[in-house]
Amino acid sequence: MARVVVIGAGLGGLATAARLAAGGHRVTVLEQGPEVGGKLGWVSRDGHAFDTGPSLVTLPQVLRDLFDATGGPLDDVLDLERLDPAVAYRFADGTRLTVPGTLEGVRETLGPEWSAFLDRAAEIWRVTEQPFLRSPLRGARTLARLARSSADVRTVAPWASLRKLGAQYLTDPHLRTLLDRYATYSGSDPRQAPAALATVPWVEQAYGSWYVRGGLHRLPLAVADRARERGADVRTSSPVAEVLVEGGRTTGVRLAEGGVVPADVVVCNADAAALYGSLLPREAPVRRARTSLAAATPSSSGFVLLLALSGRTPDLAHHTVLFPDDYDAEFDGMFTDPRPLPDPTVYVSAPDDPATRPDADSESWFVLVNAPRHGPVDWDAPGLADAYADDVLAVLARRGLDVRDRVRWREVRTPADLERATGSVGGSIYGTSSNGATAAFLRPANASPVRGLYLVGGSSHPGGGLPLVTLSAEIVAGLVGPA
Ligand SMILES: Cc1cc2nc3c(=O)[nH]c(=O)nc-3n(C[C@H](O)[C@H](O)[C@H](O)COP(=O)(O)OP(=O)(O)OC[C@H]3O[C@@H](n4cnc5c(N)ncnc54)[C@H](O)[C@@H]3O)c2cc1C
Known part of the structure; x- marks a missing residue:
């Protein structure tokens, strides 16, 4: 039995904790924030409730495998719903394309x-x-x-x-x-x-687009429960300041509030850029990992608008995507010449779920547009976030979804907010991007050069998004092995 510390209670950290605890290890999860879930955040006010991160589950089998491997089926604890239609697309020339939720329907x-x-x-x-x-x-x-x-x-x-x-x-x-x-x-x-x-x-079209009834944030809550049931100690409001290294192997972590938690194995679910940039001591034997991370292009971020709306929108799908005329300008604005995109693709997630609205005559919209990271753009610049939220609402209106006079209240989440909430450097959603022929395959490895130190989650191999993060946990649990 190893003493394991997991830094971070995102889905990747929690899934690793559940697997390792089920495998007989003594596991402590240390999460800096007040809640578990990381990017799978949740906001609720006046009966309106929103997922603030993921809105779409794909490849649910990977999640089912996690629950089966740790003590009981997913369907005992979560209500997963396959969406049909999967998504409604609107193009700049007025064309609409509603994609069904089954492979036969898609074809x-x-x-x-x-x-x-x-x-x-x-x-x-x-x-x-x-x-x-x-x-x-x-x-x-x-x-x-x-x-x-x-x-x-x-x-x-x-x-x-x-x-x-x-x-x-x-x-x-x-x-x-x-x-x-x-x-x-x-x-x-x-x-x-x-x-x-x-x-x-x-994967999306063959295995379906899925929703967790009640909101996707229920997923990390359920995985945290599973980890606790298997004996893990999951602590929130416990930021880690340093990963301790002696003689090329980790010996535990130092807490920001002081004190050391000794460990034989440390699994880092915090952003790989934060681990190699600030959590490991300068002299740790990780020069090559630092160099390749510095050479990679960070992934894009997102600008999120949560809209508490009165009234209902006729014929609105669960997921709607409204494309601009010039899609390439969007990628230039994220990677080549970073700036808030003047004419972005707008994605609206509007679950038809009573748990997310105060009454039948209201809606709670999660609106997401791609955005360059915080850093290249100063998302904390006075007035920027609010002015840009107005711009996004105006773009929606131009593309046929004008909800400006239905807004009860709104909340804005910028890339800078994402960085503060989850420690993802610059608010990059997926760590490094897959830009380049081999970049998708050469993300930070799960086994670090420091013995006993592993990386799990969206900024390490095999990548971001809920299924890959869950696979990442499976890989790391395999590398650590049973007690
Ligand atoms: C707006 C948005 C929309 C998205 N949409 C989708 C979608 O529809 N479908 C999908 O599959 N994926 C989506 N994703 C991606 C998905 O959310 C992530 O890939 C996944 O949740 C990442 O999980 P993780 O475990 O890697 O890390 P995170 O969720 O980032 O968790 C890391 C945790 O580590 C904690 N931490 C960091 N530093 C420390 C420290 N020093 N000490 C202690 N704790 C620390 C953080 O607070 C955080 O809780 C979206 C993400 C965002 C932001």
């Missing part, structure tokens, strides 16, 4: 081009799932060896850009735009991100 609605693309994406998924997403990749050499050894990997050529792959299959500009959007699921630019990200629409 029928989006037509033969998309269907042929999906077949290719399924093939990429088949050859990348096990070696990349479910295994602890260790750097460029492993990647090169895998590429050389696998004829399958070469056949599907996941190294070309997502944009290029789309151009091979899709002539309809709407479908091309739709595909581009999937690069943003990892905070990346479709012109630079690898074709391997074609697996994202495949």
